[in-house]
Amino acid sequence: MLKQLLHKTFSISLALVVLFSTVSFTIEKHYCGDVLVDVAVFAEAEKCGMEAMELAQKKSCCKDEIDVIVGQDELKVSSFEDLEFEQQQFLSAFIYSYINGFESLPKQTIPHKDYSPPNLVTDIQVLDQVFII
Known part of the structure; x- marks a missing residue:
């Protein structure tokens, strides 16, 4: 067992x-400044919504970090x-x-396999007071 x-x-x-x-899998992290916003495995990390502002200012405070584990x-x-x-x-x-080390045993015949013992009327050891000590 x-x-x-x-x-x-x-x-x-x-x-x-x-x-x-x-x-193989990919771990994607999205940072807004120095703050970790989202981490995603097998998918794209959610953005913080600052991308529209960054396009107007032409300065990026967000960054994406991608770790690929191959x-x-x-x-x-x-x-x-x-x-x-x-x-x-x-x-x-x-x-x-190894293969030849295991030989099967010859089939043994048991001559008394179908023999049924006689019915005991009395217990002979108790009757004769003979006990194994």
Whole structure:
């Protein structure tokens, strides 16, 4: 039970690591002066409404800061041929010994499988006063 739970937890955590390492996203921040007005992830940050005033004054007090977090574009996939010869030999020997290390047991026949014991009329140990101590 515990082994299965740990196995599932470990599998899910590895899947999440792969997912988050390949996802790219953008964090956009809008500042009005030195005050942070809005922060948005995956969307555009809301403006403070000072843009119309800035066009008339030709001076900008607002600024947008964009942080792009780039994930991996491609995952490295290695093949057996990419390994060195000694590593290939070790891996082949390990897999061969692992697979052949588990042999199935011969099917055992149980001769008394269908035998039903006789009905006991009295308890013989109590009748003969013989007890295992």
